[in-house]
Amino acid sequence: MARPKVTLVSSDGETFIVEQRVAERSITIKSAIEFAGVDGLTADIEIPLLIEGKVLKKVVEWCEHYKTTKFPEPDENQVDVLSRPPVLTKWDNKFFRLCFEQDMMFEIIMAANYLNINQLLHVGCTTVANMMKGNSTEQIRELFNVPNDFTPEEEAAIKREDRWTK
Amino acid sequence: MIVCPTLTVPATRSQLPQICNLPDDLIATIISNLSTKDLKALAQVNIPFRYHSNAVLYRDIVLVDDYSSWNSEEPCTKCHLSSIVALAQALNDASIFQHVRSIKIRSQSKLNVNDYTNLYSSLNSVWNVSDSLYPIQFENYDYPSIEKHHSLNQYIANQAIRFNPYNCSYEAISDNKFSNVIVLSETDIDHYTTYTCLQSMSMLIPNLSSRSNSILNWTNMCQLQHLYLDTHASTEFLLQQFNSNCSQLSLRSLAISHTHSGTSELTMSQISQIIDFSTIEKLELRLGCMHHGCTCIVNFISHLNSAELMPNLESFTLTNLGSDARSASQFKIVINETNFKWQSLRSIYIQFTNLNYSDCTLSMTKFINNIKSIPTLQEITIPDFLATYWTSNRFDRLTTGCECNQCISCKRLFNDLSYYDSTNHFKHDFKSNHYNNMPTTSNLSLSLITKNHNNIRFLQYLVSQLQSQFRSDPHYSLLEQPYCYVTNHYMESFVKLFTHNYLQSVHQQVLQAIPSIQTINLGGIPLK
Numbered sequence: 001m002a003r004p005k006v007t008l009v010s011s012d013g014e015t016f017i018v019e020q021r022v023a024e025r026s027i028t029i030k031s032a033i034e035f036a037g038v039d040g041l042t043a044d045i046e047i048p049l050l051i052e053g054k055v056l057k058k059v060v061e062w063c064e065h066y067k068t069t070k071f072p073e074p075d076e077n078q079v080d081v082l083s084r085p086p087v088l089t090k091w092d093n094k095f096f097r098l099c100f101e102q103d104m105m106f107e108i109i110m111a112a113n114y115l116n117i118n119q120l121l122h123v124g125c126t127t128v129a130n131m132m133k134g135n136s137t138e139q140i141r142e143l144f145n146v147p148n149d150f151t152p153e154e155e156a157a158i159k160r161e162d163r164w165t166k
Numbered sequence: 167m168i169v170c171p172t173l174t175v176p177a178t179r180s181q182l183p184q185i186c187n188l189p190d191d192l193i194a195t196i197i198s199n200l201s202t203k204d205l206k207a208l209a210q211v212n213i214p215f216r217y218h219s220n221a222v223l224y225r226d227i228v229l230v231d232d233y234s235s236w237n238s239e240e241p242c243t244k245c246h247l248s249s250i251v252a253l254a255q256a257l258n259d260a261s262i263f264q265h266v267r268s269i270k271i272r273s274q275s276k277l278n279v280n281d282y283t284n285l286y287s288s289l290n291s292v293w294n295v296s297d298s299l300y301p302i303q304f305e306n307y308d309y310p311s312i313e314k315h316h317s318l319n320q321y322i323a324n325q326a327i328r329f330n331p332y333n334c335s336y337e338a339i340s341d342n343k344f345s346n347v348i349v350l351s352e353t354d355i356d357h358y359t360t361y362t363c364l365q366s367m368s369m370l371i372p373n374l375s376s377r378s379n380s381i382l383n384w385t386n387m388c389q390l391q392h393l394y395l396d397t398h399a400s401t402e403f404l405l406q407q408f409n410s411n412c413s414q415l416s417l418r419s420l421a422i423s424h425t426h427s428g429t430s431e432l433t434m435s436q437i438s439q440i441i442d443f444s445t446i447e448k449l450e451l452r453l454g455c456m457h458h459g460c461t462c463i464v465n466f467i468s469h470l471n472s473a474e475l476m477p478n479l480e481s482f483t484l485t486n487l488g489s490d491a492r493s494a495s496q497f498k499i500v501i502n503e504t505n506f507k508w509q510s511l512r513s514i515y516i517q518f519t520n521l522n523y524s525d526c527t528l529s530m531t532k533f534i535n536n537i538k539s540i541p542t543l544q545e546i547t548i549p550d551f552l553a554t555y556w557t558s559n560r561f562d563r564l565t566t567g568c569e570c571n572q573c574i575s576c577k578r579l580f581n582d583l584s585y586y587d588s589t590n591h592f593k594h595d596f597k598s599n600h601y602n603n604m605p606t607t608s609n610l611s612l613s614l615i616t617k618n619h620n621n622i623r624f625l626q627y628l629v630s631q632l633q634s635q636f637r638s639d640p641h642y643s644l645l646e647q648p649y650c651y652v653t654n655h656y657m658e659s660f661v662k663l664f665t666h667n668y669l670q671s672v673h674q675q676v677l678q679a680i681p682s683i684q685t686i687n688l689g690g691i692p693l694k
Contacts, residue, residue, distance in 0.1 A: 036168045037168070043168055044168070045168040045169075046168070046169045048169075106184065106185055106187070106188060109188065109192060110188065110189075110192075113189065113192060121192075125192060125195045125196045126199075128185070128196045129196050129197065129199055129200060132196075132197075132200060132204055132207075132208060133200065133201070133204050134204070135204075135207060136207055137207045137208070137210040137211050140207060140208060140211050141211055141212075144184070144185045145184065146184070146185065146186060146211055146212055146215070147212065148211070148212060149212045149213050150210075150212070150213070155210070158209070158210055158216070159210070160252075160255075161252075161255070161256045161259075161262070162206055162209060162210070162256075163249060163252040164245050164246075164249040164250075164252035164253035164256060165202050165203075165205075165206050165223060165243060165245065165249075166202060166203065166233065166244070166246065
């Protein structure tokens with residue numbers, strides 16, 4: 001008998017049929033599958049998600065790519081599993097560069113957070129941090145399209161306040 | 167086909183997935199590994215980023231005089247000494263100060279002694295005006311500066327008049343090397359609950375007499391619960407501070423240290439004006455006397471020894487500060503002849519110091535008789551019990567008597583190690599790889615321990631090792647954690663040897679007289 005398939009349905013109705021192990025990269029989906037069949041999945045399952053199709057497509061792409069990879073388990077003693085930056089592969093860099101160009105970087109990070117895909121979240125956050133590094137305030141605003149909401153007086157006060165750091 | 171209900175999504179601030187709309191915890195994760203320079207740039211981008219960046223920038227601040235001098239694995243923001251004024255100004259803002267978790271001063275005074283008054287002033291002013299509690303960890307290792315100017319504690323104590331009653335708490339830490347900083351542990355500054363008064367206050371505050379009034383504000387002391395006068399100087403200091411307008415202190419724990427030299431006898435009439443003994447639960451007396459034939463210690467303790475005076479006393483610690491027979495003879499009277507009357511007493515700790523005077527032998531039998539009327543007594547601790555003034559003929563008592571197999575093999579080990587030590591210049595280096603393969607000669611492996619120079623020396627070493635488990639820093643009171651039990655592979659055997667041969671019988675004697683006893687610790691060997 002063929003293995004049961006998992007169908008992920010995006011908020012705009014797009015469907016993605018994936019292997020169970022691919023879907024279970026997400027702890028949220030894994031819990032949903034376990035909830036549906038306590039003794040293991042015996043029939044196909046359809047899981048509607050509040051994620052746009054184009055974003056879900058990228059998330060599925062990431063999960064497919066890493067379906068056989070074993071990531072380190074979160075250490076119980078380590079309070080924040082995200083506190084140490086992960087090693088980014090070339091594939092990760094290319095993946096997120098494309099996501100950024102397609103204006104989906106933060107949607108993917110939010111989707112990873114929502115679906116509880118620890119490694120994807122971890123890699124996403126590190127990519128954003130890496131993009132910030134070495135940039136001036138103005139460059140960061142430009143890069144992430146963030147408007148300046150300080151008044152000129154506030155800006156002058158902030159510069160005075162921050163003099164103590166190198 | 168199974169169809170799941172739609173998995174719920176956590177609320178987001180806006181439908182636009184811009185970076186600023188990420189949840190706070192994700193932004194915090196993103197910026198957690200950024201350098202100070204990057205954080206500073208980010209802090210000037212917009213209001214949300216300023217908040218998140220400041221939370222990291224101001225969390226752990228280390229003051230340095232050379233950026234490369236302080237390398238810690240712990241994330242922190244370094245501030246150069248030359249920027250201390252700017253830092254102090256920034257910290258004046260409570261919305262900034264709320265992010266601070268620790269400030270560590272790692273800069274060191276060189277030819278010019280650093281002055282951190284600007285920083286102290288900012289901390290004080292935020293604590294002073296704010297109704298919120300902003301506890302921080304504060305460490306200052308710049309000792310020349312503390313000596314010349316003041317510590318944060320002293321600065322704040324000097325400003326005490328301006329405290330408001332809802333103020334902050336903080337913790338000041340001094341390291342052991344420089345144990346003479348006034349330490350307020352996790353203390354609400356305004357409501358002192360613990361005040362440790364150490365000897366070198368006079369060193370830190372050169373003109374003690376002229377400035378002392380501003381150091382101890384007696385009205386701030388009324389909430390004090392624990393007072394550790396750890397040295398003679400600190401006890402004298404408190405006595406000087408007291409005047410008839412001061413109210414009595416109702417303490418839960420009290421340590422008094424005093425040595426009677428010259429005319430400075432400690433009397434109950436002096437102390438009872440300051441201390442309300444009825445609330446005392448833990449009392450430590452560290453007393454000494456320099457006068458021949460004096461009875462000051464005996465008198466002081468006999469005045470305290472009343473069920474009515476201290477109905478709540480649970481823990482009593484008595485330490486001999488004297489270094490010769492003058493104190494020892496008084497302690498002998500206290501131990502052998504004082505019938506202790508405190509009816510709530512649960513633990514008693516007697517430290518007599520390692521002195522051996524033939525006329526000052528203490529009697530365990532008399533001591534047990536003197537404490538057996540206390541109905542609640544559970545714990546007796548005598549760190550120097552194995553010293554000769556408690557145990558006459560110590561060598562024979564501790565090493566002979568029991569002939570069980572365990573003791574016989576332990577006696578062989580004793581002989582072997584003692585012999586090994588004597589051939590190894592008494593270095594006491596007993597790492598197992600050193601002596602495991604050493605030759606043992608038949609005449610040295612007898613199951614009898616002969617009283618010879620090597621064996622006496624080895625026994626002394628064992629006794630001192632066991633006793634070293636007790637804290638014996640003369641600058642600190644013993645009321646906190648006086649003992650830690652350590653084991654090592656060979657010491658365990660000798661603990662059994664001493665217990666089988668002698669201590670077990672003492673334990674039985676105590677148990678018969680005082681059935682409520684749960685633990686006695688004799689010389690570092692706990693018996694239950």
